[in-house]
Amino acid sequence: MRTLIPAIAWRSLLLSIAAITLQAPVQAQTPVRGGTLVVVSNPGEPAVLTAAFNQQGAVAAISTKIFDGLLHFGENFKLEPELATNWDVSKDGKEIRFRLRPNVKWHDGKPFTSADVKFSFEEVWLKVHPRARSTFAAVEAIETPDPLTVVLKLRNPSGVILSALNSAESQIVPKHLYEGTDIVRNPWNAKPVGTGPFRFKEWVRGDRIVLERNPDYWDAGKPYLDQVVYRIIPDATARYAAFETGSVQYGVLSPISVNDLERAQKNKNLQVDFHGYEWLASRNVLEFNVRKPPFNDVRVRRAVAHAIDLAAMSKVTTRGFAKPGTSPVLSTQTRFFTTDLPTYPFDVKQADKLLDEAGFPRKGDGTRLAVTLDWLPFGENYLRYAEFIKQSLRRVGIDVTIRGQDLPQFMRRVYSQNDFDFIVTHIAGFGDPQIGTDRLLWSKTILKDVPWSNGAGYSNPAMDGLIEAAHEAPTEERRIELYKKVQRLAQTDLPSFTLLENRMYTVASARLRGLSKGSDGSYESLKNVWLAP
C-alpha cells in the first residue's frame, strides 16, 4: 500500500514521456475527439461569466466559449459568420440586415431568435455595457420582422458597428432568462446559458471554472474537446511552472511574464503564438496632462517624445517583443494604419532645443524642470517603463519622480481629479479607431470619473471635426481617410503618444491543435481546438 502511490505517479510519468516521444515523429492531422483542456484564467478570476456588460479580459476570454457572437473575425479582420449567417448593408449605409442561423438552441433547449438579439441590444448593451452607447450611437431602431431577421436602422452610415459584433464585445444573452431582471445582478451571470460550443458546468470560486461540451452545438461534430477547465493561478512564477509541468495547457493575454517567455519558446513541449490580438490592439501610451504646465506646451511634449529611444525601450523593458509605436492606431490595424505621419526619432539635441525654446533652460545642476510620472498599476511592467522614461528624460534635463499607487487611486488621480503631470498607461484599440482611439482625442470624451477616457484633457476643434465626420462618413474609404487625418493631427499635437505596440502572446501545449489565427483569436470559441494524443 505504501509503495502504491509513487508507483502510479511513476507509471503515469513514464506513460506521458512515452506519449510525447511517440507523438513527435508522426503528427496526427485529423482532429481527435475528447479530452480535457486545462487553461489558466488570465488576468485573474473573472467577476461574472458574461461579457455582455462586463468587459474584463478574463470574462471575455472565458465567456466567448459559452456564447457565440453574431459574427467573428478571421485573419486580417475579415468578417465571418457565427450566429448571423449573412448581413447586408444598404446602399445609403443606413440599414444593416442580419440573417440569423436557423435551429440554434440555447443550452437550456430554448430556441435562439432575433428577439434575443433585440433584447440584448436594447436592455443590456445600451444600458450597462461600458462602450456600447457610443459604439451604437448611430442606431435609431432595431427591428425584428421575423425570428431569424434583425434589422438595424441607422441615423447615418456608421462603419464601426460591424467591428463590434463579435462575442467578446457584444455578447447576446438569452431574453427568457434576463427579461424583467436586474441585469447586472442576475444570478445567470455566474452560471450562464449561451449558444456556444461549451456549456457551463461549475464554478468553484478561487479555484476553477469547468465548461463541458455542448452536445447540441449548431456546428455539428464540434467542439472536439470534452471539457475545458479554467484554473485560477495568481502568481506568475507558479503559472509558468504549471505550463512547464503540463498541468496547464493553454493561456491567453500574455499568461506568463516576459522573463519566462524565451524559456517557453525554447521548450519544445510548448508553443508561443502572437496571433489573435490584432482586434484587441494593445498598446502602451504616454499621456500628458495638457491642462497645466509644463505639458500644456506642445514643444515640451515633443521634446519628451524625442528624448525616449523606443527601440531601446522595447529591448530593455520587453526583451524586444514589443514594437516601437508610431501612431495612435496600431500597425496591426492595417486598414486604418498609416506611416505618413509626423515622427519623433530619438534625438537628444532636438529635445534640448525644443525645451530651450519652450523656456526651460538648464539650471546650474543641469536640470530644467521637475515632473511626476504615474504608472498604471497593471503589474511590474509599467514600473519598468516608468523607470526607463525617467532615465531617458534625465539626459535632457527633465527630472522625473516616479509615483506608484493601487488601481483605484490611479483611476481617481487621473480621471476624477486630473491631479497628475503625465502617465504611462495601457490602451486597447478594440478593432476600430472609433472605439479605441477617439476616447483619447475627442473633446466629448473628457469625462470626469471615467477610466480610459480623455484624461489628458485634450480639446481641439479641428480634431473634433475630423472625428465627428468620421463617425458619419458615408463610405468606408472616406472613414479610413478621415482616420488617417486624425492620426496626423494626433501625432502633431501629441496629447499622448504610443510608446510600444504590445505583442501579447498565447502560450499553449505543443499538443494543442486548431487554434484560431483570426484577428480576435485570443477570444475564440475553441470549437476547432483539439488535443493531439
Next chain:
Amino acid sequence: MNATAAADASVVGAALGCVPSRGRGRSYVVGRVAQMVPTLFLILLTAFVLLQLAPGDMVQVLAGEAGGGSPEYLASLRQSFGLDQPLYMQFLLYIQNVLSGNLGFSFRNNATVTALIGARLGPTLLLAAAGLTVAVVLGVAGGALAAARRGRAADRVIGVVALLIYATPGFLLGIGLMLIFSVALRWLPVGGFVDPYGVDGAWAHALSVARHLVLPAITLGALHAAIYARFTRGAMLEVYGQDHVRTARSKGLSAQRITLRHVLRNALLPLVTVIGMQTGALLGGAILVETVFAWPGLGRLAFEAMQQRDYNLLAGLILCSGTLVVFVNLAVDLLYAVLDPRVRLQ
C-alpha cells in the same frame, strides 16, 4: 512567565484574573462571548472608516477593468450599489443587514458575501490547521531537541536552520519548494486545491486535496515553526533550572522523562499563548502562501477585495476573521485551564 499574564495577554479588550473558583466554565464562556459583540462592532466600525479613507471606488475599478465606460454607466452602477448614499447611511444599512444575518452582496463577484466567504472558509481553515500542525510539531520537536542538547551541534544546527527559515520571505520559500518538488522532481502538484479533473469519489478527492496541501502547509508552517522552536527552547531552558526539575533529577528519573514530563509540559503553557496570539499572523501569512500556491482561501479573497474596493466583501471578511481570532483566543484560554490545573477561569 506566569499564567495570569499569559491569559491576560491573550484576551481582546477584557481583563481577566486567576481567582480560585472552580466549575464556572460555562458562565465564563457565555461572558466571553458577550464581550465579543462590542469588540466585533468596534472592529467593523474601524474597518468601515479605514476602507472609506482608501481613495477610489469600486465602480471606477469595474469600469477600469472593463476598458472604459460612459458617465451614465458609472452613475447607474453607483446607484445600484448604494454608493450614492451618505456614508453614515451606508454604515447603518450595513449594520442592519449584518444583524439580520445578511453580509451583503459583492458586486464585483456577482455573489453574496456569505456564499463567497463560505466557499473559501473551508480551504483556509484546512490550510491554517495543517500549517499550525506543521509549525507546532516541527517547532516543539526542534525546540525541545535544541534545549536538551544545549550548546551541542544539534542545538546549533537547529538554531541556524530556524534563523534561515525565519529570514526567508514566505513567497520565496514557497516558490523554492515548488521549483524543487513540483517542477524538478514532479512529486507534488504546482498549486490549486484539487486536481482539475479525473477525481472520482470521496477518497480520490481527499487524496488529491492532501497532495495539494503538502507544500502550502509546509511553507506556512515552516515560518511559524522557526518562531516556535526558538520560543520552546528558551522556555524549556528556563524550566530546566527550576527546583522541581532538580528534584526530579535527584530522584534519578531518566533524562527523557524529565524532558518530556517535567520540562516540556511546563514550557508548553506560554507557547500555547503565543500560538493564540499569532492566529492573526497565521491568517495574514496565508495570503502569500495562498497566492503562490493558488489556494482558494480567504486571504487571497481579502487581497483581491481590497484591490477592487469591494467594501461589502471586505467588511464581511474582517468580521469573519475577527470572529475567528476572538474564538481562537477563547479556545487558548480554555486550553490553558486544561494544561495547567492551577489556572482558574472566571
